[in-house]
Amino acid sequence: MMLDLLFPNRCLECNRIIDADLAVCNLCFSHIHFTHFDFSGNNILKERCLLLFPVAHAFALMQFEKENISRKIVHELKYRNREKIGKMIAGWFPQYLDFKGHQPDLLVSVPLHPRKQRERGYNQLHAFTDALSDLYGIPADHGLIKRNHYSKAQALKDKQHRLQAENTFSLTRSITGKHILLIDDVFTTGNTLATIAWEILSEPGNTVSVLVMAMDE
Structure with a gap:
């Protein structure tokens, strides 16, 4: 007090x-510039994902424009030790997101490398994903995907590092026949989500959708 x-x-x-x-x-x-995307229909995020991997549905809550409010909110969540902002953002979703009969079976957030998570003290997506799980009644699994390398794959340039980047993520267990909603904070290049999506899609019968807090220009 x-x-x-x-x-x-x-x-x-x-x-x-x-x-x-x-x-x-x-x-x-x-x-705040909300997107008003239709999860079940076509939108620019789905189109951008389809250039990288097969995606069933895609949704971004906000636009991540330079110097706008959403950028400040997400940066506060990621870099200023304000994990509870994730729960706050999740609380905005029911007003804008309706799965319309395409509800996923499982929520899976992009993992941090254990070293990075120790340095930051938390994964900025966990409280957010857990809140979405409660709001929509969909189970969440923070352990299905693991990050194998500490370095940032998108920044790696030479051949050796590109080969390493292809194995940045892996499944910790087999999972089949599931519609999995991949969750990240911001969609920029989509490379991280694509790498994870292909791991999930390598198992039979799986489909992948994407949900992000914000989408970069």
Whole structure:
């Protein structure tokens, strides 16, 4: 209580004092660029995914434009030790996401390498994914996929590193005949999601959909 009085939580955009569980005030929330994508139909995220791997459905909640509010919110979640922002973002989804009969069987978030997770102290996607699991009644599995290398695959350039990047992720157990929703914070190149998707699709009968908090330009 004393810390809240001395260091009140402030809106990331306008600096107004707000509730401790929020990231932006109501006025600034109204300025967030939500995509209004249809999970069951076609959208630009699905088109971008299809260039990399077979995807059944795709959904991004927000646009990740330069200097906009969504970028500030996601960066606060990832780099400022505010894991509970993930739960807050998940709470926005029921207003914008309806699976319309295409509900996945399992939620799977992109894993961090164990070393990276120890350094950060948490995986920014876990609280978010668990909250979505509760909201939609879909089980989540944080252990299905493991990251095998600490280095960032997208930054690796030479042949040896490209070969290593192909094995960045692996399944920890066999899974078949499931519709799996892959979850990440931001879709940029899509390389990370593609690598994981191909691992899942290598098992018989699986289909993959994608959900991200935000999609980069």
